[in-house]
Amino acid sequence: MKAPAQTWQDVDALPLDKINVADPKLYQDDVWAPYFARLRREAPVHYCPESAYGPYWSVTRFKDIMHVEVNHEVYSSAAELGGIQVEDQPKAMDRPSFIRMDPPRHTQQRRVVAPVVASANLANLEGTIRERTARVLDELPRNEPFDWVDRVSIELTTMMLATLFDFPWEDRRKLTWWSDVAVANVQAPDAPVHSEDERFAELTSMAEYMGRLWAERANDPPKFDLLSMLAHGQATRDMPLREFMGTLGLLIVGGNDTTRNTMSGGLLALHRHPDQWRRLRDNPALLPSLVQETIRWQTPVIHMRRTAREDAELGGQHIRAGDKVVMWYVSGNRDEEVIDDPDGFVIDRPRPRHHLSFGSGIHRCVGDRLAELQLQILWEEILKRDLEIEVVGPPVRAYSNFLRGIKSLPVRIGT
Numbered sequence: 001m002k003a004p005a006q007t008w009q010d011v012d013a014l015p016l017d018k019i020n021v022a023d024p025k026l027y028q029d030d031v032w033a034p035y036f037a038r039l040r041r042e043a044p045v046h047y048c049p050e051s052a053y054g055p056y057w058s059v060t061r062f063k064d065i066m067h068v069e070v071n072h073e074v075y076s077s078a079a080e081l082g083g084i085q086v087e088d089q090p091k092a093m094d095r096p097s098f099i100r101m102d103p104p105r106h107t108q109q110r111r112v113v114a115p116v117v118a119s120a121n122l123a124n125l126e127g128t129i130r131e132r133t134a135r136v137l138d139e140l141p142r143n144e145p146f147d148w149v150d151r152v153s154i155e156l157t158t159m160m161l162a163t164l165f166d167f168p169w170e171d172r173r174k175l176t177w178w179s180d181v182a183v184a185n186v187q188a189p190d191a192p193v194h195s196e197d198e199r200f201a202e203l204t205s206m207a208e209y210m211g212r213l214w215a216e217r218a219n220d221p222p223k224f225d226l227l228s229m230l231a232h233g234q235a236t237r238d239m240p241l242r243e244f245m246g247t248l249g250l251l252i253v254g255g256n257d258t259t260r261n262t263m264s265g266g267l268l269a270l271h272r273h274p275d276q277w278r279r280l281r282d283n284p285a286l287l288p289s290l291v292q293e294t295i296r297w298q299t300p301v302i303h304m305r306r307t308a309r310e311d312a313e314l315g316g317q318h319i320r321a322g323d324k325v326v327m328w329y330v331s332g333n334r335d336e337e338v339i340d341d342p343d344g345f346v347i348d349r350p351r352p353r354h355h356l357s358f359g360s361g362i363h364r365c366v367g368d369r370l371a372e373l374q375l376q377i378l379w380e381e382i383l384k385r386d387l388e389i390e391v392v393g394p395p396v397r398a399y400s401n402f403l404r405g406i407k408s409l410p411v412r413i414g415t
């Protein structure tokens with residue numbers, strides 16, 4: 001893998017049509033910011049004629065991203081047209097799910113699962129989340145280094161997912177494994193799977209395991225867990241195998257990787273901005289706004305892709321029917337025209353929710369409130385214990401242009 005340009009000067013010297021922000025190395029090395037700063041300035045809707053994923057448009061400004069999000073009749077998420085990632089899933093292994101559908105099927109299926117993350121259920125879940133978070137924090141080692149990602153971020157989000165699925169507790173790390181498999185870039189040397197065939201085989205094992213639970217839930221009276229809801233939902237109970245794999249994959253990844261990476265990214269951000277740590281300790285009322293800032297700062301989903309159904313104008317460019325249009329949330333969240341000091345980590349912004357990390361429009365993240373609740377409780381419990389958490393080494397980042405993953409983060413807690 002060739003190292004990308006690292007400095008602002010090197011990036012500014014590149015010919016515009018050679019800029020390929022879909023290169024996963026940019027995110028592994030965490031050097032994407034100058035590329036997007038240049039595109040927002042000089043070519044906010046930018047055409048990359050050649051990449052490993054074919055030609056594609058990049059949408060880099062906040063307002064243009066919003067335009068694409070809300071015009072879903074023009075900019076489609078449909079799996080048949082290519083789905084939601086710059087990289088197409090191989091046709092023979094395509095796994096549809098409602099994030100990769102347009103209305104009306106998208107609406108019908110989303111409606112089946114939405115109640116599990118609606119406010120009434122969140123109120124029921126709060127006590128469990130708090131009790132588990134407290135236990136995980138209390139059991140962390142003191143005065144010795146450990147991996148925050150594994151011991152905290154993965155553990156808490158996996159527990160949450162096991163609860164949402166009512167999944168066998170002792171097997172819950174299978175959910176972590178399937179999530180990692182589902183999102184891995186198979187080109188990365190440390191990927192859990194190294195080909196699409198291997199990925200498909202692992203996800204087939206997932207479907208077999210989940211299929212057994214599904215059959216039990218379908219025979220039992222409806223309950224308030226994701227599998228039972230899907231098994232009884234009119235729009236989801238008869239899904240073909242591939243759609244079953246895709247839908248479970250969506251819910252596992254959606255509820256896992258994103259919140260996990262915000263738990264890790266938030267800690268890293270506070271470590272790099274000790275003044276903001278102090279402000280938070282002095283004024284815990286800033287917690288809800290800290291949570292939003294960590295979600296903006298981390299931007300766990302790097303991009304979502306759409307495909308134009310018809311010719312359209314976007315930011316002064318002519319998009320043709322069939323073109324790939326990629327919304328770069330990492331860039332929209334750093335758009336200086338819309339967000340003051342966008343590269344800063346500021347925990348008392350006047351409009352902390354004004355970011356694109358959850359997307360927008362009909363596909364806006366269905367689990368946003370749950371993610372916020374988990375993050376809020378984590379920081380409340382950390383503050384309650386007055387934990388001094390020191391980051392003692394660099395983060396290891398994922399080779400991915402889709403999810404901004406932190407694979408490990410060494411920390412130490414002093415007594």
Ligand code: HEM
Pocket residue numbers: 069098099100110117250251254255256258259262295299300301304356357358359360361362363364365366367368370371
């Ligand atoms: C900080 C945490 C999270 C972030 C940043 C995040 C981000 C996103 C984004 C960017 C989208 C696509 C939005 C669009 O296309 O406009 C999305 C969709 C989705 N998310 Fe999340 N998410 C998070 C947590 C969760 C959780 C906890 C769950 C489940 C419990 C979840 C489930 C989903 C699902 C099912 C969709 C598809 C929605 C649809 O197509 O209608 N997410 N999320």
